[in-house]
Amino acid sequence: MIEELFTKLENWTWSSAVVGLGYVGLPLVVTQARAGVPVTGFDVKESVIDSLNAGRSHIDDIADDELAEIDARFTSDPAKLSEADVIFICVPTPLAVGKLPDISYIERAGEAIAASLRRGQLVILESTTYPGTTEDTLLPILEKSGLKLEDDFLLAYAPERVDPANASFRTANIPRVVGGATLRSTAAAELVYRRFIEKVHPVSSARTAEMAKLLENTFRWVNIALVNEMSTIARAIGVDIWEVVDAAATKPFGFMPFYPGPGVGGHCIPLDPFYLQWAARVTGEGTRFVELAEAINSRMPQVVVSRVQDALNDHAKALRGSNVLVLGVAYKKNVRDFRESPAKETIGGLQQHGAVVTYSDPHVPSLRDEGIELDSVPLDERTLADADCVLILADHDAFDHQLIARTARLVVDTRNALGRRGLRGDNVVTI
Ligand SMILES: NC(=O)c1ccc[n+]([C@@H]2O[C@H](COP(=O)([O-])OP(=O)(O)OC[C@H]3O[C@@H](n4cnc5c(N)ncnc54)[C@H](O)[C@@H]3O)[C@@H](O)[C@H]2O)c1
Incomplete structure (x- = not known):
């Protein structure tokens, strides 16, 4: 069966399934579909599957038009995984309490694959994780199926490097490192990626x-x-x-x-x-x-809060009672993702000091997380003029930087968004 898999890989007649359709998995589906791979996307979240089947993308980097152009299937039925020759795992790897790795999503995905694993399949883990996960954790889960690595199926690790909102580097042109649990696993994974990624770099394990x-x-x-x-x-x-x-x-x-x-x-x-x-x-x-x-x-969110406090002080104002307008709560420019965004701790710190905080972010219409309950306000002359201090945390291209520079009384610019555009006047301080 492994020989049959290699024949399919060499002849480009293999099909694939992607487990986990987030920032990593969905672009992987689209890139493969564009290269002509018959691909099925699988996710445990029904809402994600429903939205994708209705042609709506939930990921910044994938436009609805791109979904409409490709031929891909989306399902929440794990039984469909047995139909694919190659299965990619792109599930989250968060931290548990105490900043310890939480690889339970990989374990659950592995169990779902093991339930219908068949001879001649190649499983590739793409989620970021610590060394040993593929061979010491995922492999024993897959072998619970009764099938054996190398004799029956192959297994490799190939870390995803996608950089959301980076228009120059997308899945297809970011070189891919590939390390198999066996030599044949590396060779098979290399053939897979060579079909839709420009450069593949195999490593020894x-x-x-x-x-x-x-x-x-x-x-x-x-x-x-x-x-x-x-x-x-x-x-x-x-x-x-x-x-x-x-x-x-x-x-x-x-x-x-x-x-x-x-x-x-x-x-x-x-x-x-x-x-x-x-x-x-x-x-x-x-x-x-x-x-x-x-x-x-x-410590940076606290540094930012102190910087706002100092800047207001220089304008003879206390942070307590001041209106602070935060621009950009996503974790970086031009994305809607606010997981681990320092904006949350910064807003919390400002509120603890008694500031009246509002925010504007065209990518994040509402922020309800870590005790914060705010909705984005429009960025216009009135909101800017009403703010005692405007705090730039994410430098979204959609912001009207001319308007900010012209209208805001005081700006704390943590990204040098205004300076970069030649707009840093006397009303602007940086960190
Ligand atoms: N986001 C990035 O920029 C980025 C870049 C490189 C690597 N990574 C890594 O890639 C992995 C995935 O990250 P992400 O940002 O795409 O996560 P994400 O949260 O955007 O998406 C993960 C998806 O997996 C689904 N899922 C969870 N458990 C599942 C299961 N058992 N079966 C099927 N689907 C399941 C979730 O419903 C979700 O839709 C992580 O290890 C991350 O560290 C992320």
């Missing part, structure tokens, strides 16, 4: 691929912490951190620019380093970089 993903995201997390610390130092010295970074970035080698901000959000960067930390702890190793970066990055 699933563990290597799992670790590579954690290195990438921890690298980002640590460097963001470094530049956040630099911004505090720059402010104390009296220089502009954005000018400093842009100057350093002219070095053509050995430097990569990272920019300060109000903290780190989303489903990946703030979580993945803790998967690494857990894996390191099991081996008795420490992760001092992760701890230091956590200490700096997690």
Whole structure:
């Protein structure tokens, strides 16, 4: 049966199923369908399936038009998984209490696949996780089916690197690292991705691929912490951190620019380093970089609250009772995702100090999370003029930056959104 699978992979006659249709899974469905792969999307959330079957996308990066152009099926029936030759797992990997990895979604997905696993299938895990998950956790679950790895089915890990709202790099042109639980698993997964991804980079094991993903995201997390610390130092010295970074970035080698901000959000960067930390702890190793970066990055919302307080103070105003208009509550520009967004802690901090907080975000019409209950207000002359302080947390392109610069009395710009556009006047301070 494995030979038959290879024949299908080589002849491009294989079909696939994607388990988990979120920010990662839905673009994977669309990319494969565009490459001519017969693909079925599977999700446990009926609302997601209903919406996709009605042609409505719930993901920023996939427009309804793109769904209309492709031929794909969407289902919540796990029995359909047995029809696919290749099954991708793209389910969430959040943190449990105590910042411990929660791989229960991978376990549940594995159980659903095992229930109808058949000979000649290849299972590929794409969710971010700690080294060992594929071979030590997922494999035993799949083998509960009575089938054996290598003899009956193949298994690989291939971390997703998608960057929501990045128009230059989408699933098809982001190079893919692939590591199999066996050599034939790596070879099969490589054939799969070569059909719809421009560059594939095979590695010697699933563990290597799992670790590579954690290195990438921890690298980002640590460097963001470094530049956040630099911004505090720059402010104390009296220089502009954005000018400093842009100057350093002219070095053509050995430097990569990272920019300060109000903290780190989303489903990946703030979580993945803790998967690494857990894996390191099991081996008795420490992760001092992760701890230091956590200490700096997690403090940023408080730094922002203090910055707003200081800026108002310079205008002879107390934070208590002041109207603060927050611009952008998504975790980054041009997306609607507010998971782990530092905006929530910042708004909470401002409210605790007695500020009257409103927000405007064209991508997030209402924010009901972590004790916050607010609806987005329109960004117009009146709301801007009514604010004692405008706080820019996410630099959405949809904001009218000219209007903000012209109308707001005081702006705390944590993204240098106005400076980048040559609009930083005397009414603007940064972090
Ligand atoms: N969002 C990103 O930018 C990004 C980038 C790279 C990697 N990742 C990683 O990819 C994985 C998925 O992230 P996401 O952002 O797409 O998550 P998401 O929350 O957007 O989507 C996950 C989907 O999986 C579904 N699901 C949960 N359990 C299921 C099950 N047992 N069977 C079928 N469907 C199930 C959920 O209903 C949801 O629709 C995570 O490990 C994440 O760390 C995310």
